[in-house]
Amino acid sequence: MDSPKISLLKSTLARSDASLTSPRLIVFKLLDQSQPQSMADLVKASKGQLDRASLYRTINLFEELGIVNRISIGFKYKLELSDNFNHHHHHLTCVSCGRIINTEEDERLESLITQLAKKHNFHLSSHQLEIQGLCQNCVVK
Numbered sequence: 529m530d531s532p533k534i535s536l537l538k539s540t541l542a543r544s545d546a547s548l549t550s551p552r553l554i555v556f557k558l559l560d561q562s563q564p565q566s567m568a569d570l571v572k573a574s575k576g577q578l579d580r581a582s583l584y585r586t587i588n589l590f591e592e593l594g595i596v597n598r599i600s601i602g603f604k605y606k607l608e609l610s611d612n613f614n615h616h617h618h619h620l621t622c623v624s625c626g627r628i629i630n631t632e633e634d635e636r637l638e639s640l641i642t643q644l645a646k647k648h649n650f651h652l653s654s655h656q657l658e659i660q661g662l663c664q665n666c667v668v669k
């Protein structure tokens with residue numbers, strides 16, 4: 529039996545006539561973590577299981593299919609599974625140490641975004657909200 533996430537991954541791939549190959553499964557599992565991963569993290573973690581080219585190819589495919597979201601942090605970025613595979617959340621990113629704090633879902637914030645879209649007759653499909661600053665550890669230094 530596949531886990532619900534793996535079933536969803538399979539059906540998402542199938543919609544684009546792609547199948548779940550072992551490199552794709554490896555990359556998906558590397559991304560299925562509480563913390564967003566940088567490309568360097570993924571290269572390191574996949575060493576010995578996957579060559580760099582397949583890793584990059586798989587990440588590109590996952591981004592195209594909406595399996596993965598890119599979180600921009602200045603000029604850099606990290607990757608995480610999209611809301612389809614995760615609870616919806618936002619990030620507080622520390623610009624000093626790079627730590628990313630996932631916020632818990634806040635209904636007031638979500639309904640505010642819905643209201644805002646409504647006001648502009650805008651059909652909302654998804655949103656990302658990135659908040660940057662200094663974390664607890666970095667602000668005292």
Ligand SMILES: [Zn+2]
Pocket residue numbers: 622623624625626627662663664665666
């Ligand atoms: Zn910090």
Ligand SMILES: [Zn+2]
Pocket residue numbers: 616617618637638655657
């Ligand atoms: Zn939100």
